């Protein structure tokens with residue numbers, strides 16, 4: 001059963017110059033544990049789709065189910081199951097990393113002790129332990145992205161939405177983040193079987209901070225089910241990133257899905273030659289390049 005499914009999902013903005021059909025009707029499905037790369041040229045409707053799927057923007061048409069909850073009827077249910085890491089991030093530069101992570105835990109209704117423990121776990125998993133007492137405003141771009149992701153993982157979401165996660169990072173920072181994203185989707189072991197963890201940090205695997213805690217069940221954040229990996233839905237302008245990370249790509253243009261499949265399939269189907277690149281396929285599909293107007297970092 002898909003973890004995300006949309007049918008004709010649409011959003012029209014009313015402006016003083018008339019209606020803007022940002023998303024005209026998106027049909028897609030995402031399987032549990034999949035890393036889906038959501039691509040498209042500037043203005044294709046990626047961010048608008050992401051904002052709808054994360055309940056930040058109500059659709060004006062169509063329907064969607066995310067992690068078992070209907071987007072229109074149960075947006076709170078959707079929010080409990082997802083993490084969203086926006087392009088800009090939302091951390092307060094004047095507080096410490098520890099304070100930011102703890103506050104996030106408290107927002108998810110963890111008790112004080114649990115929130116403190118969860119902050120330390122997340123920091124350990126994301127390589128932020130040494131930085132716990134540093135002000136968020138003093139972090140490097142890569143450290144800041146890792147903090148943004150830690151915040152999005154606080155409640156152990158079933159689906160993590162990442163909006164252009166590596167924009168602005170240097171090649172080393174991008175490589176680190178790719179590795180992290182790959183680890184996130186490694187399957188959870190069935191708790192009774194003690195299955196291998198595939199290198200996934202322990203605190204992302206099981207709610208150890210809540211074990212034996214005084215938190216009431218109704219207040220506990222959602223945890224992922226054993227045996228199910230986290231699903232990652234990511235937008236990017238970097239085709240090398242999409243190819244390296246995503247199991248499947250969905251390409252949108254002018255508010256609709258214009259192609260989907262593995263990178264290999266898209267290259268074979270649209271690239272025009274056996275040694276075609278994803279960029280060749282992307283241009284054939286959309287008539288435009290995928291990249292931002294600013295210079296790209298060196299591919300790693």
Ligand SMILES: Nc1ncnc2c1ncn2[C@@H]1O[C@H](COP(=O)(O)OP(=O)(O)OP(=O)(O)O)[C@@H](O)[C@H]1O
Pocket residue numbers: 013015020021022023040041042043044045046047048049
């Ligand atoms: N609030 C809004 N009001 C009016 N038009 C909007 C609004 N938000 C987005 N749009 C328009 O909707 C279209 C899709 O925008 P969106 O930001 O979803 O594209 P995108 O694929 O994320 O683009 P980019 O790659 O440049 O970030 C664009 O034409 C944009 O100008």
